Amino acid sequence: MPDTPKNQTANNQNPSSTQPQLAVAEEEVEQRRFKHTPPEGLVPGTMDALPDRMQYVDWVLFQAESIAITHELKRVQTPVLEKVANLSRGLGAETDSIEDQLFRVTGKSGDAVALRPDHRTGLARAFAQDKFSRQDKPVRLWTHGAIFRVVPLGHGALREMLSFGFELIGEKNAVLDAQLIQMAHKIIKRLGLADVVIQVNTVGCLDCRPEYIQQLKEFYESRDNALCKKCRKRRTSNPMLLLTCKEEKCERIAKDAPQIIDHLCETCHKHFTETLEFLDDLEIPYSLNPQLVPEIEYYARTVFSVVTEKTDRPRVLFEGGRYDDLIEKMGGRPTPAVGITGFVDNLVLALQEQAIKIANPRKADVYLAQLSAMAKKKALSVFEMLREGGIRVVEGFGKNAITTQIEQATKLNVPITLILGQKEAMDETIIMRDMVNGVQEIVPLARLVTELKKRIQ
Ligand SMILES: [Zn+2]
Ligand SMILES: [Zn+2]
Incomplete structure (x- = not known):
């Protein structure tokens, strides 16, 4: 465990005191908890964004765009449709859970095609192919639009999700990891959201992770009978995901599992320590969570997540991390990179749940x-x-x-x-x-x- 940085937790912020300019709504907005039960005829997991909801969506995107402009991120867009071959290459062939989540599209062109499950894979493909990869590093990009995943329905889960992504490409420096977390933190503050925690972890690199995974496999092998059905299935293919299982018995076992922090190579250890030190310097509250393991396999080193507390189940507002090997996997030169994804629907829901009044970004001057x-x-x-x-x-x-x-x-x-x-x-x-x-x-x-x-x- 890196010893220098402090392990802090997010303070609960009172939205009215941190965001006085939000206290006055342009017009009285009825605070509707928006219902996820789709009206007749709508594809399950999708929803209309009618004016009441759209003003929240606009408000969140307005904050994202302001942060992007301040940090000189250039906006890019990649197609909603990607070849399945590209997605599998980027997301990891072993990640059957992500493969299962692909929204496949049948078309007449021979290639298997799917709706993008994230922005980053398409962006990495574009970066690997295009000349903009030769610009001064880090190349600073942002994007927003819908992403699609066939996730189980219920608890308000959406299969078409509106999200935005900030990506800093071409540099290894840990200060960039901290900067991205800072951008998410700024958005949370500007939106006036309280009861939110920034969780940080590392998943090591291609040098140190295999040995750790081996240790995990051995650890879980002897405990196979005590695991839930899902975990028994993925025990050998992706044992790190067992650490994230919410089944009580699996959670109990995970507490004794080897932790990656004790198995990091020197470079990863240094990078993680530096990231946390930068966060301390920037006075960003965070909490270390060794159980934070993203489902997507392209992450390396730092991973982070911004989640709501005090709700029935934690809702992910942001997730992100470093993906130093992805661009090379997509056919480009080895290029370190780090990014963060903001989930607009969850941010909107959090605003509504906390009854935060919003201003109209389109208000006239x-x-x-x-x-x-x-x-x-x-x-x-x-x-x-x-x-x-x-x-x-x-x-x-x-x-x-x-x-x-x-x-x-x-x-x-x-x-x-x-x-x-x-x-x-x-x-x-x-x-x-x-x-x-x-x-x-x-x-x-x-x-x-x-x-x-x-x-x-
Ligand atoms: Zn490493
Ligand atoms: Zn389990």
């Missing part, structure tokens, strides 16, 4: 009001100028009375209203009204975007 036929004409070009300048603007072109327009701006809760009258239209200026204190000032149109950007975040 300014309302553009106009006062005369001439001003209305001018307002059209001002509107375009604002849009091009990246200002989120709504307009009142359909309304003539200024009072009606101000009323609408108040209802929309915009911080600033712009008023364009005939005089302003002629002078190439505009009135900027602060909707909080009612103060008005005249701003030249040429400086409008700059002035607005100073006032809105």
Whole structure:
């Protein structure tokens, strides 16, 4: 066990104190626990995202995108359809549980095809094939979209899951592992979620893992009769997964099982210690969990998971880790990499369960009001100028009375209203009204975007 870093656990955070800006919802949203029973005619494990739900989805993706922009991740997208041969190569041929979970698609092209069960395998394939792999390292990417797994239904399990992924490719440094955990931590904080724990573990590398697996096999061989049916089946193919079994008898046995931390090679030990030290430096609370073993086999060294506490069963909000061998497996050059996947549906559910009010990411920054036929004409070009300048603007072109327009701006809760009258239209200026204190000032149109950007975040 690395001795330097502290073993910490996540503090429970009160959402209202950590996220005051979220305390005021743009409009009163009915806090509906969304039901997983699919309406008649829907494929089991899928669901519609109607407006009530979609605003939560947008809010989560908005936070993910802001973090991606801050960390200079470039967005990429790979096809939803992948060849089964690619997926098997990436996910591990021995991982029958993942193979069983593939949503196979029958088409006319001879190749066996499936809906992607994760983003990373397709991304690693693309990276192995494309020139963008020659960019400065680490290559920083992010993606979002649906992934598909044929998982058992019940307890709200979805087979079509919306997720996003942050990937840092091309460097071994443990600081990247810590940075990704930090990104997940930031998202959790920005969403205002409480009762969440970051779990960290290592699964060793191709050098040290085989010997550890051998020891595990020997350990479990003599205990075969005491194991559950599922574990007896996977005891020889993937004994590390036995450590994760939730059956009481298997959990009891797992407590005495050899731990990988005692069998790491020097490089893995150093990498894990460094990761934890970086997390301490960044003041990120985490908990070491030797039972954290991902089902997907491409992970090497650090693995992590962000899960809810105090719910009936822990819900995974994020999972990720290092996958130093995956790109080579997909036909590329040996390329270390680390990534994290955020599960949007689970994040949405956690927000709803904790009754966290959300803001609308699509909320407008300014309302553009106009006062005369001439001003209305001018307002059209001002509107375009604002849009091009990246200002989120709504307009009142359909309304003539200024009072009606101000009323609408108040209802929309915009911080600033712009008023364009005939005089302003002629002078190439505009009135900027602060909707909080009612103060008005005249701003030249040429400086409008700059002035607005100073006032809105
Ligand atoms: Zn190792
Ligand atoms: Zn079991």
